[in-house]
Amino acid sequence: MGLEWIQPADRLGALPPYVFARLDELKLKARQQGLDLIDLGMGNPDGSAPRPVIEAAIAAFEEPSYHGYPPFEGTAVFRQAITRWYQRRYNVSLDPEGEALPLLGSKEGLTHLALAYVNPGDVVLVPSPAYPAHFRGPAIAGANIYPLILKREKGWLIDLSEIPSDIARQAKVLYFNYPSNPTAAIAPRSFFEEVVAFAREYQILLVHDLCYAELAFDGYQPTSLLEIPGAKEIGVEFHTLSKTYNMAGWRVGFVVGNRHIIQGLRTLKTNLDYGVFSVLQKAAEVALSLPDSYIASVCDRYRQRRDFLIQGLNELGWQLTPTQATMYLWVPVPLGMSSTDFALKLLQETGIVVTPGNAFGEGGEGYVRISLIADCDRLGEALKRMAQANIRFDSLSHSLTPSSHD
Ligand SMILES: Cc1ncc(COP(=O)(O)O)c(C=O)c1O
Known part of the structure; x- marks a missing residue:
C-alpha cells in the first residue's frame, strides 16, 4: 500500500x-x-445501438483522418446534425457555430459546467431528488447547494414560490430536468414559462437536462427549454444519445443554447479533454437522423x-x-x-x-x-x-x- x-x-x-x-x-x-x-x-438501456449507427461507425473507422485528435468544438457535421435535430423535433433554430457543443456524454458536461461557472460558496438551486450529476457537479465546485425538495402532491414539480426571495437573489444557477430522472414526472409548457420568467427576474443561469427528450408515451411530447421565448438568453440544455439510441457506453452527448455559457464550458474542456472520437461523432450524426x-x-x-x-x-x-x-x-x-x-x-x-x-x-x-x-x-x-x-x-x-x- x-x-x-x-x-x-x-x-x-x-x-x-x-x-x-x-x-x-x-x-x-x-x-x-x-x-x-x-x-x-441503473438507467443503462439493454440491447445495442441501432444497426445503421453501428455500420456508420465501422465505415468511419476506415477514414484515416478520424483517427487523430478531433476538433475541440466537435466536427462541423455533427454540430449541424444536432441543430437539425432541434429544428426537426422542437422547431428550435440554433447556430451550429457556437450554440451547440458535443460532449463526452451529458454527465461530463453537466458536471464541468459547474466547474466552469460556479465559484466556492456560490448558491446553486438543485431539486431533490435529482440526477446525481446535478448536485455532485456543483458540490465538486464548492457550491452552496440550496435543495428544492420536490413533493408527490405537487407532481414532483419545483415550486418556485417556495424559494425565499433572498435565496433567489443570491442564486447563480438552477439545474432541472423534465421528463425527470428519477421521478418520471413531466412538466407542462406553462411550468417552463414560469421557470424562464423566474430566471430572468433573478438573473439565474438555467441548466435544463432533456435526457429523456424522446422517451415519451401515449402521445405526450416533452418540452424543450429552448422552445420558450427568451430561454436562450438565460439557459442551456443538455441531451444525450445514451438512452434513446442505446449508446450509453459510447459516451456521446451535447449541450445547446446560450453562446456565452457554451463558450465558457468549451474553454474549460479544452484544458481537460479532446472531445468525442470523430468516428463516434460520425455515427452519432446518423443516430440523430434516424426516422421517427x-x-x-x-x-x-x-x-x-x-x-x-x-x-x-x-x-x-x-x-x-x-x-x-x-x-x-x-x-x-x-x-x-x-x-x-x-x-x-x-x-x-x-x-x-x-x-x-x-x-x-x-x-x-x-x-x-x-x-x-x-x-x-x-x-x-x-x-x-x-x-x-x-x-x-x-x-x-x-x-x-x-x-x-x-
Ligand atoms: C437526467 C440524466 N442526465 C444525464 C444522464 C447521463 O447521460 P450520459 O450517458 O449522456 O452521461 C442520465 C443518465 O442516467 C440522466 O438520467
Whole structure:
C-alpha cells in the first residue's frame, strides 16, 4: 500500500459515496453467494445501438483522418446534425457555430459546467431528488447547494414560490430536468414559462437536462427549454444519445443554447479533454437522423414494460399510475422502512436490484427507482420472486402486508 497519509483534496471528501458504486459492491457479494440478479438499478438501456449507427461507425473507422485528435468544438457535421435535430423535433433554430457543443456524454458536461461557472460558496438551486450529476457537479465546485425538495402532491414539480426571495437573489444557477430522472414526472409548457420568467427576474443561469427528450408515451411530447421565448438568453440544455439510441457506453452527448455559457464550458474542456472520437461523432450524426419510426419502436418497448410492471406491482398492492415518459418507475416503499432498507431487502430476498431514492438526494427518501431495462419475461420473473418472498404493499396503511413480516 503506502501513501495513505496523502489525503484526497477536500472537494473529494465533501462528496457522499456514489450510491451506484456501493450498489455494485453489494451486487458483487450477492453474485458470489450464487444469486441470479435481476438488475433494474441503473438507467443503462439493454440491447445495442441501432444497426445503421453501428455500420456508420465501422465505415468511419476506415477514414484515416478520424483517427487523430478531433476538433475541440466537435466536427462541423455533427454540430449541424444536432441543430437539425432541434429544428426537426422542437422547431428550435440554433447556430451550429457556437450554440451547440458535443460532449463526452451529458454527465461530463453537466458536471464541468459547474466547474466552469460556479465559484466556492456560490448558491446553486438543485431539486431533490435529482440526477446525481446535478448536485455532485456543483458540490465538486464548492457550491452552496440550496435543495428544492420536490413533493408527490405537487407532481414532483419545483415550486418556485417556495424559494425565499433572498435565496433567489443570491442564486447563480438552477439545474432541472423534465421528463425527470428519477421521478418520471413531466412538466407542462406553462411550468417552463414560469421557470424562464423566474430566471430572468433573478438573473439565474438555467441548466435544463432533456435526457429523456424522446422517451415519451401515449402521445405526450416533452418540452424543450429552448422552445420558450427568451430561454436562450438565460439557459442551456443538455441531451444525450445514451438512452434513446442505446449508446450509453459510447459516451456521446451535447449541450445547446446560450453562446456565452457554451463558450465558457468549451474553454474549460479544452484544458481537460479532446472531445468525442470523430468516428463516434460520425455515427452519432446518423443516430440523430434516424426516422421517427425508430423512436416509435423504442418508446413502444418501454411502454410495454411500463404497463407490464405497473400492472404486476399493483397486483402486489401498489397503486401506481402510468408514467408518461422516461424509462423509470418511482415507487413508494412501505411506511417505516427507509429506501435503503427496502432496496437491501429486495436484493437479499429476491436478487432484484433497484436504486434507493436517497441516492438522488434527501427528497428521494421513501422511494425506490426501478429502471425498465429488462424484457417482460425478466420483469415477470422479478414479480414472481416478489410474490414468493411476500413483498407486497398495503396501500391503505402504506406498509408491508402483515404476512410479509413473517
Ligand atoms: C437526467 C440524466 N442526465 C444525464 C444522464 C447521463 O447521460 P450520459 O450517458 O449522456 O452521461 C442520465 C443518465 O442516467 C440522466 O438520467
